[in-house]
Amino acid sequence: MRRVRQYQGGFIITLELILVSTILVIGTFIGVVALRDVLFKQYVEKQSRDIYVSDSNGVVLGQALSFDEHEAPRIPYIDRLVPPLSPDPAHRNYRALISIRDDRFTTREAVYYDGANCTGTPCIKAPSDENEDNVGIDNVDATGAVGYLYKSQAGPTYAIGRSPDGITGYLFRDTGNACPISPDAVRSRYMSQKVVAGSPCESLETSSTETTPGTTTTTQTYVADAYTDCLIGLGAIPGGVVDTCSCPANYSEQNDVIRAAESEIDASLLVGLNSVRGFAKEVVDVVEAADLQVGTVCCPVGSVLSNTGLADTIAYAIIEDAIYATLTNARKIDKSIDTLNNNLNPQTIVCVEETTTTTPGGGSRSLVLREAVQVLAPDTSDNALANFSAPFKINLPADASSDDWVYTLPGKEGPND
Structure with missing residues (x-):
């Protein structure tokens, strides 16, 4: 009968292996602790350099x-x-x-x-x-x-x-x-x-x-209602396109005032559209897809267009045109107009004459x-x-002794720093 040899698996733990393992483990532990201390000190120092504002209760x-x-x-x-x-x-x-x-x-x-x-x-x-x-x-x-x-x-x-x-x-x-x-x-x-x-x-x-x-004080006196026959045009709405207009005799265009109020007009337009979006979405779709055109606004020579109520008035005119051009149901039209009136405040666009009184030290400002x-x-x-x-107060850096680690910005190391 043939004898089968048995071989031992594993390895022999020697004294040298124990010594090397001990050195590696202890060294790694010491290194990790040292790295932790350095990172912690850097974090604390950075917090010391950053300025935080708190109230009287420390919040x-x-x-x-x-x-x-x-x-x-x-x-x-x-x-x-x-x-x-x-x-x-x-x-x-x-x-x-x-x-x-x-x-x-x-x-x-x-x-x-x-x-x-x-x-x-x-x-x-x-x-x-x-x-x-x-x-x-x-x-x-x-x-x-x-x-x-x-x-x-x-x-x-x-x-x-x-x-x-x-x-x-x-x-x-x-x-x-x-x-x-x-x-x-x-x-x-x-x-x-x-x-x-x-x-x-x-x-x-x-x-x-x-x-x-x-x-400097500027006052405004009413002169006349503005000429607005060619104010609003919606290229995507049938019949809404405005032809190029010329101001009547003795009138001058005031489109620079309209351009200066474009952001306010956009904001008022969004308010008006959101107010009817729930039950007249077809009006909203038409306005948002339309090629909006603000035409010519005219005032008598020597007067200027007042910006009071201008944004709401123009936004109202745009949406009102879209309502009558898009909707056919009378009750829906009435509801849309009523809702629009509750959310926008249209006014008569007027022309005013400006009178300016100046005292030393300043310039005019419109609101x-x-x-x-x-x-x-x-x-x-x-x-x-x-x-x-x-x-209110700010945090203050903590005291640091001469042997404490101090964070140094990159590129600032050196004997003179």
Whole structure:
């Protein structure tokens, strides 16, 4: 009988293997601990260099992105509750840039009110239009309260307005709708960026064109209704095409005023279309697919077109033309017109004569205002800034002894650094 040999599997643990394994394990452990310590120190040092703003209760508002001209840290607020706008069907969130002083919040833009002491109906002007607010808080031309961030992100304009304490400030945004008050009704504005003891609210007396008190004041006097026979055309609607028109004798075209208000017209048009979208979608489809044409508007020579109510009036005329050209059911037409009247405020477009009185130190500024609402914190009915209490403060770097690890920026190593 043949014997089958048995072979042992595995390996022999030697003293050398134990020694090598021990060295590797202990060395790796020491290296990991050292790396952890270095990364932790770097993280702590970076936190020490970064500036965070917190309120009196230690609640962190955010990290400073930059500083304004008064050395107040600026932080971004992301508004996650704003409804989607027309240029943004995917509905992204928009940022408001807020500067934080020790006792208040500030923004470049102002909030306008129809009551004294910044009370009543709040409104915000359209963004990025130097003609609307050319004069700044220093009464110097070209330094006005104009915010370019909001035009760049194609979203609403944000501004700090009056809070109940009159000092700290609440965050507002425009809705895209025309302001329910006319520029003539404005009596005050909350100019949060002013450096002033107490409330930054200032009195403001305006006409249809408003300027900073003590600089240049422009008043407007009614001259005549504007010539609007060739105002609106919808190339996709039968009979809606407007032929090229010439102004009557002794009239001049005012299309530059229309072009300056294009963003406000688009916003009012969206409001009107949304109001009838649920039961007259064919009207909405026609307007959105149409080749919209704003024709010629004329005023008597020597007068200018007033921008009061201009956006709502033009938007109303466009949608009204589409309703009568598209719908055939009388009840549906009446319902559409009634709904339109409840959401837009059309007015007679008029021509005015401007009279300007100038005193040293400033230039004229016209106001085209939008409706403003408070920005609320998520899941609450409070303003987004209501739960933060002054005084506001920033973190300070911790003390470091000479043997502590100090983070050095790349390229700065060397005996002289």
